[in-house]
Structures are given as C-alpha cells and as structure tokens.
Amino acid sequence: MEEVRASRGPAGRGGRGTQASAPVKPIALSEVQAAEHSRLSTGIGELDTVLGGGLVPGSLVLIGGSPGIGKSTLTTMALANLLAAGHRTLYVSAEESAAQVRLRAQRLPGPASLQIPVIAETDLDAVLATLEQEHPEVCVVDSVQTLHSSTLSSAAGSVAQVREVAGEIMRVAKQRRIAVLLVGHVTKEGSLAGPRVLEHLVDCVLQFEGERERTYRTLRAVKNRFGSTNEAGVFEMRDDGLVEVVDASARFVAEATRAPGSVVLCAMEGSRPLLVEVQALVTASELVPPRRVVAGLDRNRVALVLAVLGRHGGIGLGAADVFVNVVGGVRVDEPGADVAVALAVASAAKRIPLTGGDAPLACFGELGLTGELRNVAHGERRLAEAAKFGLGPVVEPAVCRTLNAALTQALARTQRPDDLAA
Ligand code: TYD
Numbered sequence: 208m209e210e211v212r213a214s215r216g217p218a219g220r221g222g223r224g225t226q227a228s229a230p231v232k233p234i235a236l237s238e239v240q241a242a243e244h245s246r247l248s249t250g251i252g253e254l255d256t257v258l259g260g261g262l263v264p265g266s267l268v269l270i271g272g273s274p275g276i277g278k279s280t281l282t283t284m285a286l287a288n289l290l291a292a293g294h295r296t297l298y299v300s301a302e303e304s305a306a307q308v309r310l311r312a313q314r315l316p317g318p319a320s321l322q323i324p325v326i327a328e329t330d331l332d333a334v335l336a337t338l339e340q341e342h343p344e345v346c347v348v349d350s351v352q353t354l355h356s357s358t359l360s361s362a363a364g365s366v367a368q369v370r371e372v373a374g375e376i377m378r379v380a381k382q383r384r385i386a387v388l389l390v391g392h393v394t395k396e397g398s399l400a401g402p403r404v405l406e407h408l409v410d411c412v413l414q415f416e417g418e419r420e421r422t423y424r425t426l427r428a429v430k431n432r433f434g435s436t437n438e439a440g441v442f443e444m445r446d447d448g449l450v451e452v453v454d455a456s457a458r459f460v461a462e463a464t465r466a467p468g469s470v471v472l473c474a475m476e477g478s479r480p481l482l483v484e485v486q487a488l489v490t491a492s493e494l495v496p497p498r499r500v501v502a503g504l505d506r507n508r509v510a511l512v513l514a515v516l517g518r519h520g521g522i523g524l525g526a527a528d529v530f531v532n533v534v535g536g537v538r539v540d541e542p543g544a545d546v547a548v549a550l551a552v553a554s555a556a557k558r559i560p561l562t563g564g565d566a567p568l569a570c571f572g573e574l575g576l577t578g579e580l581r582n583v584a585h586g587e588r589r590l591a592e593a594a595k596f597g598l599g600p601v602v603e604p605a606v607c608r609t610l611n612a613a614l615t616q617a618l619a620r621t622q623r624p625d626d627l628a629a
C-alpha cells in the first residue's frame with residue numbers, strides 16, 4: 208500500500224471535462240527559445256566533467272551511493288569551492304548534527320569549508336522556508352531519505368515521503384533557480400532507495416561507487432539532462448578529503464604485479480580509457496560446487512567466461528575455486544573485460560605470468576559463446592591509452608579472432624628470448 212497526499216483541488220481528476228481548457232498552439236522547435244545554460248563550476252574538475260561542465264542553476268542533481276562512500280564529503284567540498292568563488296550556498300543536514308558536519312569540514316582543505324552556512328533540520332517545511340528566505344544559489348540536501356514532510360504520516364525514507372520531499376524541493380528550486388544537490392542512499396540491493404521514482408523527477412543522477420574499505424571511488428552519471436552519461440570521474444579518499452585521481456591508469460599500471468594471474472585490462476570508464484589490473488587466483492577446491500568469488504565485475508559474466516574457457520580454451524576449472532578481482536576497488540561493467548578475466552584465470556591456472564617484455568600484458572575484448580573474440584567500442588582509444596604507458600602489443604579482437612588465438616598470443620609474448628635460450 209502506498210500513502211499519497213490528498214489532491215489539492217477537488218476539481219482534480221474526477222472533474223475532467225467539466226471545465227473546458229483553451230487549446231495551446233504548437234510551435235516549431237526552431238522557434239523555441241533555448242538559452243545556453245550558464246554553469247557553476249564546483250571547483251572539482253572530475254565532478255564538473257561528470258555533470259557535463261558544471262552545475263546548471265535551477266537543476267536538481269541526485270547523488271547516490273552506499274553509506275560511507277563519501278557523498279557528504281564530496282558535496283561539502285563542492286560547496287566550499289562555490290562559496291570561495293563568491294556564490295551563496297546552504298548545507299541542509301537532515302542526517303547529522305551541525306557539529307558532526309563541522310567535524311567533517313574541519314578535515315577538508317581550504318578555509319572556506321568552515322564558512323559554509325549549515326542548518327541541521329529534518330522537517331521539510333522548515334527547510335523550504337529557509338530556502339525561500341536565504342535563496343542560495345547552490346544547496347545541498349543530505350539526505351533526501353531523512354527529510355520528513357508532516358503532510359504525510361508515513362515514516363521518513365518511505366517512497367511516498369521521498370517523492371514528496373524531492374517534489375517540493377524541486378518546486379522551490381525551479382522557482383528560485385537554486386541548484387540542488389540531493390544526496391540519496393543506496394539499498395543493500397544496490398539501487399537508489401525509493402528513488403526509482405526520483406530518477407524521473409531530477410535532471411541528473413550521479414552514482415558514487417567503490418568499496419568503503421578501498422581508496423578509489425568512481426563517480427558516474429546515470430542520467431543527465433544537461434550532458435552526456437559517458438563521463439566518469441575517479442577519486443581517492445584521503446585523510447583530508449577526496450582527491451581527484453587525474454591519471455588513474457598510471458597508478459594502476461605501476462602497481463600491477465606481473466605475477467601469474469595478473470593482466471592489465473584496457474577498460475572504458477564512460478568516454479575515458481582506464482587501465483586496471485585484473486587478478487585471478489585458482490586453487491584446488493574442497494567444495495561441491497566449487498567457489499566463484501568475484502569483486503569489481505559481474506558475477507554472471509565471469510561464470511560465462513569460465514564456461515567458454517573450459518569448452519573452447521581447454522582450461523577446465525570444475526574442481527577449482529576461482530577468485531577474480533579488479534584491483535583498487537574499481538568496478539568494471541562492460542563486456543570488454545571478458546578476455547582479461549579469461550587470460551588472468553588461465554595464467555593463474557597454469558601458473559605462468561603473462562607479461563609483454565617487462566611490462567604487464569594488456570588486453571581487451573568480449574568473448575562470444577562460441578569462443579570468438581568480439582569487438583568492443585572505442586578500440587582506438589583503448590589502444591592509445593595502452594601505448595601511452597608502454598604496454599603493447601595489446602591482445603585484442605583486431606589481432607586475435609578467437610580465445611585460443613588470444614591465449615597463444617599472450618603466451619608467446621611471455622616467452623622472453625633469454626627464457627627460450629635457457
Ligand atoms: P562521508 O562523506 O561521511 O560518507 P557518506 O556521506 O557517503 O556516508 O565519509 C565517508 C568516510 O570517509 C568516513 O568513514 C570517513 C572517511 N573520510 C576520510 O577518510 N577523509 C576525510 O577527509 C573525510 C571527510 C572522511
């Protein structure tokens with residue numbers, strides 16, 4: 208059962224047809240006035256990029272992520288930068304006390320962090336009244352699930368409440384041209400709690416991902432009315448806040464182990480290439496069925512790769528536990544990762560390190576069920592990124608048409624001339 212607010216006017220839906228509405232004249236799109244959006248820079252390059260060039264005044268941005276990922280940190284830092292640039296800001300904390308917000312802000316760099324005007328309030332009407340009075344240019348609401356509207360009796364965080372809260376905030380935001388950053392939690396199942404409803408309402412949905420215990424986090428746009436959803440940003444959580452990782456590939460490649468079970472994947476984070484290390488471990492299993500533990504990749508996709516590896520690559524793992532991990536807490540959700548999983552698992556199973564000379568072996572490509580290697584988007588950019596870090600030749604669909612060709616090529620690469628001589 209879902210609680211809804213009683214309709215405002217009795218004429219509402221029941222009164223359809225009783226009142227004649229005047230017709231509206233359609234006009235050609237070319238005659239519609241569309242002003243270029245002026246953007247507010249948040250001072251955080253990666254965030255601006257993901258937003259499509261900065262915050263649009265009057266827009267509603269939903270930032271989702273699991274607890275502890277750094278949503279409050281990111282939004283506080285953005286507000287501090289905006290404040291330092293002379294914009295009016297407001298931080299609405301419905302989750303933490305003002306003192307807790309202060310303690311966080313103290314850790315952040317720059318004096319502006321402590322100048323941010325803050326209210327700790329859970330009552331929606333009080334927040335709306337404050338917005339009307341203070342009319343900030345940018346406002347953070349942390350979080351949409353903890354604000355409560357007294358017109359509904361259901362608990363804060365319920366679908367009806369979340370929808371009401373977001374709807375009312377949007378009304379004021381559009382009226383006063385306030386850019387609002389709405390913070391939203393993610394449920395255990397991984398979807399934005401309640402906010403499936405919100406996705407339609409807001410202009411932009413950003414997803415903050417990564418694992419709390421790890422340092423790297425990615426921010427990506429799931430929906431963006433003012434930009435592309437191809438952009439992603441990489442951050443690192445440090446003692447003094449989130450730091451943008453501009454050259455993430457360099458780090459991951461430098462950290463790659465070159466041991467058996469490790470390969471470098473030329474992945475795409477949105478429209479940006481990113482080199483990440485994929486690791487696998489294969490051990491004799493004592494369990495039936497054996498264990499398949501996967502982090503940073505889709506579990507079903509890995510199961511598919513293992514099946515193809517068994518059937519077409521001759522590497523059966525029916526009696527082995529298989530662990531696959533993307534290093535650094537990065538999540539890769541694209542078919543281009545298939546061949547990296549296959550090569551890492553094969554390398555681990557055979558205990559042969561796969562390296563291209565002294566550099567780690569780089570690869571990308573999708574595996575088909577018949578053992579073929581399929582093309583994936585942005586091949587050129589992936590190759591260019593690998594070349595930038597001296598990785599190559601890359602094992603990829605343009606060179607190897609099948610899984611077996613990829614395995615052969617990867618192994619051939621590994622045999623250094625002196626190994627062969629020995
Ligand atoms: P937080 O922004 O509160 O996460 P969220 O709002 O998404 O729940 O911060 C998450 C974690 O980051 C918290 O456990 C403490 C840590 N942290 C740092 O490591 N360095 C910092 O500078 C800050 C502010 C937090």
Ligand code: MG
Nearest residue numbers: 278279302349
């Ligand atoms: Mg928080």
